[in-house]
Amino acid sequence: MTAAAASDARRLRGRLIALGVTGSIAAYKAVELLRLLTAEGADVVVLLSPSATRFVGPLSFAALSRHPVESDVLDLLPDGRIGHIVIADSADVLVVAPATAHWLAAMATGLAGDVVTAAVLASNAPVVVAPAMDGDMWTHPATVTNVARLREGFGYIVVAPESGPLASGQSGVGRLAELPAIVDAVVAAVADRPVRQPNPDARPPLATGIPREADLVGRRIVITAGGTREPIDPVRYIGNRSTGRMGVALADAALARGAAVTLIAAAVEVPLPDAAEVVRVESTADLQRALRAAMTPDGAPADALVMAAAVADFTPAVRLDRKIARADGLTLQLSPTPDLLADVAASAASRAADAAGGPATSPILVGFAAETGSLDRAPAKLRAKGIDLLVANDVSEPGSGFGTDTNRVTILDRGGSVEQLPLLSKREVADRILDRVALALDARDEAAQTADARPVRAEEGRPA
Ligand code: CTP
Numbered sequence: 019m020t021a022a023a024a025s026d027a028r029r030l031r032g033r034l035i036a037l038g039v040t041g042s043i044a045a046y047k048a049v050e051l052l053r054l055l056t057a058e059g060a061d062v063v064v065l066l067s068p069s070a071t072r073f074v075g076p077l078s079f080a081a082l083s084r085h086p087v088e089s090d091v092l093d094l095l096p097d098g099r100i101g102h103i104v105i106a107d108s109a110d111v112l113v114v115a116p117a118t119a120h121w122l123a124a125m126a127t128g129l130a131g132d133v134v135t136a137a138v139l140a141s142n143a144p145v146v147v148a149p150a151m152d153g154d155m156w157t158h159p160a161t162v163t164n165v166a167r168l169r170e171g172f173g174y175i176v177v178a179p180e181s182g183p184l185a186s187g188q189s190g191v192g193r194l195a196e197l198p199a200i201v202d203a204v205v206a207a208v209a210d211r212p213v214r215q216p217n218p219d220a221r222p223p224l225a226t227g228i229p230r231e232a233d234l235v236g237r238r239i240v241i242t243a244g245g246t247r248e249p250i251d252p253v254r255y256i257g258n259r260s261t262g263r264m265g266v267a268l269a270d271a272a273l274a275r276g277a278a279v280t281l282i283a284a285a286v287e288v289p290l291p292d293a294a295e296v297v298r299v300e301s302t303a304d305l306q307r308a309l310r311a312a313m314t315p316d317g318a319p320a321d322a323l324v325m326a327a328a329v330a331d332f333t334p335a336v337r338l339d340r341k342i343a344r345a346d347g348l349t350l351q352l353s354p355t356p357d358l359l360a361d362v363a364a365s366a367a368s369r370a371a372d373a374a375g376g377p378a379t380s381p382i383l384v385g386f387a388a389e390t391g392s393l394d395r396a397p398a399k400l401r402a403k404g405i406d407l408l409v410a411n412d413v414s415e416p417g418s419g420f421g422t423d424t425n426r427v428t429i430l431d432r433g434g435s436v437e438q439l440p441l442l443s444k445r446e447v448a449d450r451i452l453d454r455v456a457l458a459l460d461a462r463d464e465a466a467q468t469a470d471a472r473p474v475r476a477e478e479g480r481p482a
Pocket of ligand 1: 325327328329330331355356357358359360384385386388399
């Protein structure tokens with residue numbers, strides 16, 4: 019089975035899942051539950067009860083789900099629709115995790131005072147409930163009666179809490195069930211029902227205006243930095259003047275915006291961020307291996323690659339394993355290196371061409387073009403490499419290029435737009451590039467959700 023075909027095994031592809039979170043200490047686990055549901059291909063929209071907002075902020079949920087978070091029954095969507103009703107009418111399944119004793123009681127009596135109960139009450143989609151509370155609360159006759167009513171009276175699927183240490187310091191039954199068990203219950207609840215609301219306009223809207231500090235939450239970004247060194251013999255190499263400042267500024271900025279960053283660092287002269295997963299490389303060949311591993315690891319493929327490394331264009335045709343003596347003389351024969359970025363672009367395109375992988379798995383690819391004198395070659399470079407964005411700069415200009423803390427760049431995109439930025443700090447340039455990456459990823463996700471939500475053909479189990 020190819021990687022793309024394997025990704026088609028995502029069990030919630032095209033489904034809209036409403037995740038209701040109520041005010042338990044286990045509310046933080048809902049963030050990870052959201053990730054697991056998304057990894058199964060679901061489009062997730064989050065509803066928070068007022069007390070849940072005291073444990074977890076709406077920003078992480080909005081950034082991860084890419085939808086506005088519903089937390090107030092009286093709030094309207096920007097287009098005037100009532101958010102929790104849109105969710106009630108379009109979700110394929112509603113999952114309440116963690117569900118507090120208070121929420122179970124409110125739901126058992128139909129008291130719709132918060133968005134989670136209101137959405138569940140207004141929906142005829144299947145409901146999965148994962149309670150979490152203190153052990154004595156769980157065994158209290160009131161809770162036992164409420165759970166029985168939800169299960170037997172309303173037909174809700176209750177994923178019972180587990181036994182173990184509780185927030186109170188005691189031990190007993192009350193811990194939120196293991197998250198994979200909740201995901202399995204959600205999968206079983208939708209089973210082979212058709213997608214309930216395939217029309218994206220009738221589903222909850224996408225979030226807009228997520229601030230920079232969170233707009234890359236949930237994204238995995240690979241960044242290369244520094245200059246490669248091509249070995250001539252064990253003591254000598256061919257290098258270049260890159261210091262790695264631009265790549266490291268990109269890694270710092272991406273981390274500050276919530277991304278998980280793999281930083282592939284060739285020769286760099288600046289400190290590397292602790293929060294990144296750092297892979298050290300020396301030659302172009304090392305960089306190629308590290309890139310392949312980072313772009314398509316065993317888990318989810320990377321969301322974006324920003325190729326800021328100065329990759330050698332030529333490498334010695336032979337590498338000697340002993341030091342060449344001066345008396346021997348030296349004439350170097352160089353061979354061109356493979357174009358690593360074009361390579362990554364070609365393999366991403368071939369994965370996307372497989373309908374099973376689809377655009378959802380295509381990374382956003384950003385290249386750099388260090389030119390001298392004119393940027394005329396930049397548009398052709400962008401096309402030849404098959405990438406989404408090219409950041410071009412004239413390294414011969416004062417304040418731009420190697421070893422400086424500033425840069426003046428022009429960002430070209432696949433659609434033909436050209437954005438000339440003024441002289442800025444490398445960190446600000448990094449943020450401007452990441453603004454474009456964040457937008458491109460949102461557009462990619464929107465397109466994928468629309469495609470995934472098309473009606474599922476029962477005989478294929480795939481969108482028609
Ligand atoms: N790059 C690459 N592999 C190479 C050379 C460059 O992946 N062997 C990447 C660089 O990291 C950069 C982009 O391609 O993001 C453009 O690099 P640049 O040196 O400007 O372009 P080249 O394709 O090498 O073209 P030329 O040398 O003709 O300018």
